[in-house]
Amino acid sequence: MKKEKIIYLDNNATTKVDLKVVREMTPFFTELYGNPSSMHFFGGKVQAHLDTARLRIANLLGAKPEEIIFTSCGTESDSTAIFSAIRVNPEKKHIITTVVEHPGILNVCKYLESFKGYKVTYLKVDAEGRISLDELKGAITEHTAIISIMWANNETGVIFPVEEAAKIAASRNVLFHSDAVQAAGKLPINLENSKIDLLSVSGHKIHAPKGIGALYIRKGTIFAPFLIGGHQEKGRRAGTENVPYIAGLGKAAELAAKNLKKENSYVKKLRDKFEQGVLKTIKNVRINGQGADRLPNTSNISFEYVEGESILIFLSEKGICASSGSACASGSLDPSHVLLSMRVPLTFAHGSIRFSFSVYNTEDEVDFVLKELPAIIKKLRIISPFAEGKPLFGEVKTES
Numbered sequence: 597m598k599k600e601k602i603i604y605l606d607n608n609a610t611t612k613v614d615l616k617v618v619r620e621m622t623p624f625f626t627e628l629y630g631n632p633s634s635m636h637f638f639g640g641k642v643q644a645h646l647d648t649a650r651l652r653i654a655n656l657l658g659a660k661p662e663e664i665i666f667t668s669c670g671t672e673s674d675s676t677a678i679f680s681a682i683r684v685n686p687e688k689k690h691i692i693t694t695v696v697e698h699p700g701i702l703n704v705c706k707y708l709e710s711f712k713g714y715k716v717t718y719l720k721v722d723a724e725g726r727i728s729l730d731e732l733k734g735a736i737t738e739h740t741a742i743i744s745i746m747w748a749n750n751e752t753g754v755i756f757p758v759e760e761a762a763k764i765a766a767s768r769n770v771l772f773h774s775d776a777v778q779a780a781g782k783l784p785i786n787l788e789n790s791k792i793d794l795l796s797v798s799g800h801k802i803h804a805p806k807g808i809g810a811l812y813i814r815k816g817t818i819f820a821p822f823l824i825g826g827h828q829e830k831g832r833r834a835g836t837e838n839v840p841y842i843a844g845l846g847k848a849a850e851l852a853a854k855n856l857k858k859e860n861s862y863v864k865k866l867r868d869k870f871e872q873g874v875l876k877t878i879k880n881v882r883i884n885g886q887g888a889d890r891l892p893n894t895s896n897i898s899f900e901y902v903e904g905e906s907i908l909i910f911l912s913e914k915g916i917c918a919s920s921g922s923a924c925a926s927g928s929l930d931p932s933h934v935l936l937s938m939r940v941p942l943t944f945a946h947g948s949i950r951f952s953f954s955v956y957n958t959e960d961e962v963d964f965v966l967k968e969l970p971a972i973i974k975k976l977r978i979i980s981p982f983a984e985g986k987p988l989f990g991e992v993k994t995e996s
């Protein structure tokens with residue numbers, strides 16, 4: 597079979613598993629298959645590897661091992677955090693989050709609003725995708741059970757001031773959670789002196805496999821488990837531990853901590869070269885969130901007058917993988933909720949593509965995309981009924 601050419605620029609959707617991670621995992625399928633909860637020596641042997649993995653994640657986050665529990669994914673960590681907060685504060689029926697959260701938080705909040713009588717304040721973002729800490733201060737009430745603000749946005753890469761936000765939460769005695777799925781392994785995180793109580797991590801965004809995650813629970817935080825059953829994870833998450841995947845996540849965390857600085861400057865160089873190239877060769881584009889602090893690997897670009905989905909199809913024909921909106925929201929033809937909340941004009945928002953880089957990308961790949969992309973946009977603008985100068989331009993009636 598012919599090996600297909602893949603230029604994978606969708607690393608915020610998922611990442612390739614590092615071979616070192618795969619190697620770390622394999623013994624746990626057929627050799628070290630004991631149940632870590634078992635009394636015998638074989639269980640104990642496996643338990644020691646769980647401890648190692650926990651320590652590695654803790655080190656990545658500047659946390660203590662006993663503050664980490666393993667979950668099945670970032671989404672489970674998010675749900676666990678929110679449901680724990682509302683269970684330990686049954687009388688408090690208010691939640692604060694942002695309009696740009698991942699569905700893992702947004703849809704939990706919408707569920708609690710629709711079916712459980714909760715009031716949710718969604719903090720707005722400005723044109724660059726930033727939140728206002730003053731708006732946060734004003735939103736907290738005596739009924740607020742939890743504040744959940746993502747560390748970095750998956751679509752734009754915009755970074756939020758979560759440590760300052762957590763201080764504000766702590767000063768008002770409100771629990772603070774951060775979905776750090778896009779930040780862990782990409783930004784330095786040190787929870788030791790922060791006021792963050794709960795923090796979500798996912799394996800498959802940091803070169804570990806899909807289906808494994810972790811949740812940081814600050815020591816002393818009153819906590820209610822999401823999965824109820826056995827006594828695993830000191831009663832904080834029932835279910836026999838997914839040992840191979842936990843070992844993989846631990847290895848990925850160790851590698852991320854070790855290489856973070858080096859990898860960041862590498863991917864930032866690729867990303868910046870890419871953005872400069874796009875700005876130079878294509879007109880009527882905007883880089884979303886460019887004025888804010890951003891993850892070094894993420895580029896969200898709007899091409900005016902074209903449909904993002906069409907760009908993706910043409911890119912895909914050249915072997916280039918990118919995404920419109922977020923992987924979790926695609927399938928719907930509405931422009932991304934993140935870009936709409938930044939008030940990106942509709943003619944731009946519809947033509948938005950997220951390119952997200954990793955250490956596996958190369959400069960040659962960036963050059964190849966920069967060579968192909970202008971022709972794709974040009975072709976699409978020629979057939980676009982909306983493009984400037986077209987007869988339809990300015991007199992389009994949108995159906996509602």
Ligand SMILES: *Cc1c(COP(=O)(O)O)cnc(C)c1O
Pocket residue numbers: 608609668669670671672698700746748749750775776777778798799800801807808809
């Ligand atoms: C991917 C992602 C998640 C979900 O993680 P899963 O492990 O896929 O459940 C949550 N939050 C953000 C910001 C993400 O990018």
